[in-house]
Amino acid sequence: MSDSNLDGAAARTGLLAGYDPGGFFDEVFGGDPISRGAQQIIDRLARFDITDLRRRASDAERELYNLGITFLILSDRDAVDRILPFDVIPRVIASREWSYLEAGVRQRVQALNLYLHDVYHDQRILKDGVVPAELVLGHAHYIPAMQGLDVPLGVYVHILGVDLVRDQDGVFRVLEDNCRCPSGVSYVVENRYMMQRTLPDLITGIGVRPVDPYGAHLHQALCEIAPAGVDDPRVVLLSPGTYNAAFSEHVFLAREMGVPLVEGRDLVVIDDRVFMRTTDGLTAVHSIYRRIGDDFLDPEAFRADSMLGVPGLMRAYARGNVALANAVGTGVSDDKAIYAYMPRIIRYYLGEDAILPNVETHICREPEGLAYTLDNLDELVVKPVGEAGGYGITIGPRASRAELNHCRDQLLADPANYISQPMVPLSVCPTLTDTGVEPRHVDLRPFAVTGRDTWVLPGGLSRVALRRGQLIVNSSQGGGSKDTWVLG
Numbered sequence: 001m002s003d004s005n006l007d008g009a010a011a012r013t014g015l016l017a018g019y020d021p022g023g024f025f026d027e028v029f030g031g032d033p034i035s036r037g038a039q040q041i042i043d044r045l046a047r048f049d050i051t052d053l054r055r056r057a058s059d060a061e062r063e064l065y066n067l068g069i070t071f072l073i074l075s076d077r078d079a080v081d082r083i084l085p086f087d088v089i090p091r092v093i094a095s096r097e098w099s100y101l102e103a104g105v106r107q108r109v110q111a112l113n114l115y116l117h118d119v120y121h122d123q124r125i126l127k128d129g130v131v132p133a134e135l136v137l138g139h140a141h142y143i144p145a146m147q148g149l150d151v152p153l154g155v156y157v158h159i160l161g162v163d164l165v166r167d168q169d170g171v172f173r174v175l176e177d178n179c180r181c182p183s184g185v186s187y188v189v190e191n192r193y194m195m196q197r198t199l200p201d202l203i204t205g206i207g208v209r210p211v212d213p214y215g216a217h218l219h220q221a222l223c224e225i226a227p228a229g230v231d232d233p234r235v236v237l238l239s240p241g242t243y244n245a246a247f248s249e250h251v252f253l254a255r256e257m258g259v260p261l262v263e264g265r266d267l268v269v270i271d272d273r274v275f276m277r278t279t280d281g282l283t284a285v286h287s288i289y290r291r292i293g294d295d296f297l298d299p300e301a302f303r304a305d306s307m308l309g310v311p312g313l314m315r316a317y318a319r320g321n322v323a324l325a326n327a328v329g330t331g332v333s334d335d336k337a338i339y340a341y342m343p344r345i346i347r348y349y350l351g352e353d354a355i356l357p358n359v360e361t362h363i364c365r366e367p368e369g370l371a372y373t374l375d376n377l378d379e380l381v382v383k384p385v386g387e388a389g390g391y392g393i394t395i396g397p398r399a400s401r402a403e404l405n406h407c408r409d410q411l412l413a414d415p416a417n418y419i420s421q422p423m424v425p426l427s428v429c430p431t432l433t434d435t436g437v438e439p440r441h442v443d444l445r446p447f448a449v450t451g452r453d454t455w456v457l458p459g460g461l462s463r464v465a466l467r468r469g470q471l472i473v474n475s476s477q478g479g480g481s482k483d484t485w486v487l488g
Contacts, residue, residue, distance in 0.1 A: 014046035015053065019430060021439045025170045027091045027429040035094045037206055037487035044202050045089065050436065057088045057432055060198045064190065084187055085480030088199060089430045091442060091462040098209075098486045101164070101172060102456045104356030105446050107346065109160050109454050112179060112333055114349040116156040119332060120146045130348050131341045135365070135416075139338075141180075141331025143294060145301060149318055151327045152225035153452060158325035159218070159289075160448045161185075161461075165359070166427035173359045173424065175443065177342065179334040180326060181291050184461040184481075185447050186249040189214055189256070191483040207488040209458035214447070215256025218289070221451030222257075225323040226286040233286040235259045236276060238267070240292050240308045250291055257289075264292070269312030274322045287323040294328050336419050337363065337385040359424055365416035373411060373420040380420040382407050395471065397423055426471055429482065431464055441465045443473050444484065459484035 021029065028038060064086060093101070118125050119136055126133040136142060161182030163175040192211050195203050219235060226233035239250040241263050254261035260276065267285065268275050275282040290297065296306040301314035316322045332338070340361040343354045362369040362380070373380060377396050384392040394407040411418055428439035446460035462482040463473035473479040 015048045015050055015437055016042065016046050016430065019437055019439070021428050023168070024425055024439060024441075025166055025168055025427040026439065027093075027166070027427050027442060028089075030170055030427070035487060038092050038094065040206055041090070041092060041202070041485075045430070048202075050432075053088060053432060056198045057086070060086055060088060060194045063197070064194065067190070085466060086187075086191060086194065087431050087440075087464055087466075087480055087482045088195070089432055089437065090195065090202075090483045090485045091429050091444070093459065093484065093486045095487050097172075098458065100355070101446060104172075104174075104354070105160070105162055105448050105456050106454050107350065107352065107355050108162060108174070108177065108342070109157060109448050109450055111342070111346040111349050112157050112160070112177065113155055113450070115345050116327070116330060116333055117151075117154055118349075120329060121148065125345070125348055128348075130344050131338070132365075135337060136332055139332045139335075141294065141329065141334065143329035143332075145314060145318070146327075146329040152227075152320075152323050155225065155450050156327040156330050157333075158221055158225065158327075158450050160450070161445045162356075162448070164356070164444045164446070165424050166444075168425045168427075170427070172356060172444075174339075174342070174354075174356050175359055175424075176336065177334060177339055178445070179330045180293065182445070182447065183246045183249055184445055184463075185214060185457070186252040187481050188447070188457065188459060188461050188484070190252070191481060195483045203485075206485070209486040209488050211457055211459055214449070214457050215253065215258075217449045217455045217457075218253070219257040219259065221449050221455075222287040222289055222323070222325055224451035225325065227320055227323065230286050234276070234284055235287045235289065236262045236267075236285050238262055238264070238288050238290040238292055238310075240296070244291070246291065253289070259289075264307070264309045267310045267313075269310060269316050272312070272316045272319050272321055274310070274313065274316050285322060287325070289325050294331060297328065335385045336361075336383055337365065337416070340419055359421045362420045364411060364418040364420065369420070370411065370415045373418070374408065376420075377404050377408060379422070381423050382411065382418055382420045384417050385419060393472070395423060423471070426465075426473075429462070429464065431466070431482075433466075433468075438468065440468070441471055441473065442482065458486040 125131050157179045159182055161178035164172050165175050166172050189211050222235045223233045236259055237254040266277055274285040276285050292308055295303045296308045298309045298313040299306040300311050317324055340363045343358055346354045362372050364370045364373055380396045382394040426441040429442045430437050431440035442462050442464045444460050444462050447457045449455050462484045463479045464482050465473045466480050
């Protein structure tokens with residue numbers, strides 16, 4: 001990293017005195033040259049007293065808990081509500097960088113929807129051998145009942161979360177696509193509210209693009225996919241209930257959209273139409289933002305033992321009497337094996353190179369990918385294709401010999417279950433720690449909402465690995481979050 005990343009007196013005074021990104025690309029100081037807006041933020045941060053900043057950070061976390069902005073951790077004995085730790089120093093994205101990211105996310109949404117339509121209709125991409133047919137048709141989330149079923153506007157992925165990382169050269173790369181029930185957007189909006197309340201002297205007058213229109217855009221998209229001829233669609237959010245890890249987000253999103261939050265027992269299907277039970281009787285439902293996985297959505301069509309879903313919902317869906325977001329079957333595009341083919345998928349449907357490149361990925365189901373991974377195991381990150389939350393990952397450069405040998409055995413036993421990637425030196429951002437302001441690794445999850453058009457929330461969820469040297473930012477692995485400021 002060049003010395004230009006530390007230019008400006010503010011980088012070496014006050015709160016930021018001695019701050020050193022340590023050779024990683026820095027999300028605040030990494031501009032070359034640093035933008036005017038970023039310099040304003042640096043100047044203001046430098047004037048903060050660390051004791052005052054810690055007090056405000058403590059106030060913010062206490063308020064998040066009191067507001068119920070938590071996620072649920074289930075253990076063998078207890079269910080514990082925790083907040084996602086919140087860091088008060090923002091992550092900064094310049095306007096020109098955001099335009100590039102926005103275009104890349106839009107391209108990805110378009111390609112994913114074309115791919116899913118093809119998979120559930122003509123399957124041209126499988127017949128042409130661009131994506132292995134057995135990988136798709138044998139996928140745990142491939143839903144035969146969706147074959148030949150037309151979805152409103154041809155949109156399967158109405159809400160997409162794209163996980164991005166930034167390497168040492170400042171290049172954004174896609175790490176993962178979240179096409180089923182991407183979570184975390186409530187933290188994006190609540191983090192902004194929290195910054196405006198607890199640090200108005202940092203954010204006021206900077207020209208940060210707003211994130212609060214998310215609920216309105218989501219509601220509009222859900223209305224746009226409602227059955228034809230419905231002038232005033234009734235939208236609901238279907239939740240598994242209070243014991244779901246993301247239940248607080250379900251409450252938040254229902255409130256932001258101004259729609260009822262329901263569980264499966266609140267809905268009933270009569271004559272292949274969906275109704276909500278209310279104190280005034282049955283009310284028709286036209287669009288459902290469902291936060292329940294396919295398997296549990298309808299006990300008539302999928303798992304008969306599901307107590308979370310709505311019997312007959314798939315019949316109503318197949319007849320076009322109700323819309324579901326995201327569409328059933330989107331999971332066939334939502335794992336690390338399919339992700340590895342995304343550059344080919346984009347080129348196949350759009351005739352374009354991917355705007356946002358993937359992290360270099362070796363597909364272990366392919367002989368050359370497996371051979372390369374086995375030969376370079378101590379230099380690569382090996383990931384199971386179906387896991388989330390940072391589980392099951394082997395970080396080769398940091399693994400013991402025993403861990404590498406175990407990983408090798410797993411690869412040889414089931415190579416199709418794994419991909420490998422080089423260890424990306426994730427970018428860092430100034431972060432408030434017990435010992436002062438220090439660099440911590442971050443990623444970024446922008447959210448896109450698609451109805452007739454695609455709107456990308458300006459910013460997204462910046463997750464931060466709070467432990468020094470930690471590369472896994474997931475909340476399940478002790479990560480926290482930051483407010484993400486897209487400068488106008």
